[in-house]
Amino acid sequence: MKSIFITATDTEVGKTTIASGIISGLINQASTNLTVAGFKPIAAGCDLIDGQLKNEDALSLMQVSNAQFSYQKVNPFALKSAIAPHIAAQQEGANINIEQLDWHYHQWQQTALDYLIVEGAGGWQLPLNESEYLSEWVVKQNMPIVLVVGLKLGCINHALLTAMVVAKMGGNIIGWIANHVDPNMQCQTENVKALAHRLNMPCLGTVPYLANSQNVEEFIDIQLLKSLIA
Template identity: 40%
Template sequence: MKQFFVTATDTDAGKTFVSCALIHAFTQHINASTNEKMKVAAFKPISAGCELVDGQLVNEDAKLLSEFANCGQSISHINPIAFEQPIAPHIAAKKQNKQITIEDINHNYQQVKSLNADITLVEGAGGWRLPLGEIIVLSHNNADKSGDNNKPTYQFLSDFVKATNLEVILIVNMKLGCLNHALLTYETITADGLNCVAWIANCASNDAMNNLSENISELEKILPIPKMAQFDFIADVDEEGKAVSYIEKISRAANKINLSVLV
């Protein structure tokens, strides 16, 4: 059994699209020990931007993950912490007088992990350092006469990844500035003591990046990990005027993934 965390250089980098493509590729892959197609579980710890459906907050990204994972998970099992407003999750939580904790995230993750899937794919939110909010740490060393020894500090979603020692897949949003963003994100992941196993070049916009091939070539030199896929933008309508479904887009992307890097 293997567990991966999908992160990206920034928000709107196509994490859900890539995660769905990875899940689809894995579910078509044969497990050598069982000679059956792999079982894949999905986990999206936190989401913000949901629709209320029959009294339940449903995040569109979590819904898509549920359509490709094959362990019979409910949407709330995949995405247990959800907020209606499409804003930073820790701000959404604060507005509701709630706190997002590493302990709660890890508890939810262990429930997903208990499915004993061949692959558990965890999709992050935002970039690597997504804030979860302030926690209060009592300082014993720097007491001052005011008596205010409580220092606010922050927890981040990356702290959960560190606590569970997940292997990391980095999505690079191919746009101006991506070289800097990719290298800084990779360096931070490794500085956190984690194994960033591969990266994916994702062209999430229909406006292709200028000098795209040159930038990908530079990233292949700069990042000391293998590139496992390059996803080009797929329009909703093909050249013949036929609609291209989301499932078809995912299938095309999945066929481009080199899973040998991961399994």
């Protein structure tokens, strides 16, 4: 099983949209049948559905995957409040740590999957508790990382800072994807060029503003992505 971790420059910049597009692209553009699933370890902001807390991002990943698993497996830490996960966990009496994440990831490694697309929560440096970070777990598991850059004012600084910290921690960003989240942003093309000039990694795609997030896979270079984790 090959894994790809999806992180971003901020929250609400399209990690789920891009993760779903990658899942669909791997499934639809493969010359051979590939089994692909999404994994959203931590989700804050869940609704009670059929007696179980569920998050719309995790449900979106499940909808596009062609390997079906239980909601609990896809999103083991489902928190009700739409706030920082470590604060929500404290308020709701949940305990999230690297050891638990290791256990859940190991369960995925026992499945007959070709690809597991792992979506983070928030940005790169997300606290799990008072002393551990989600980023530390990603580096420990040596997952290839795709950075989603939400194109809005300040995105160049956010992208460069994120890339710098990931590299300093020993993480491996294999590529980045520009996602137009602000249709009114000025000089979008110039910003993408500035990012491409400064980020020392391939650009895997530029996704236009899509109100319904349709056909995202068409704007992502799936073949290049596969070659970078071969």
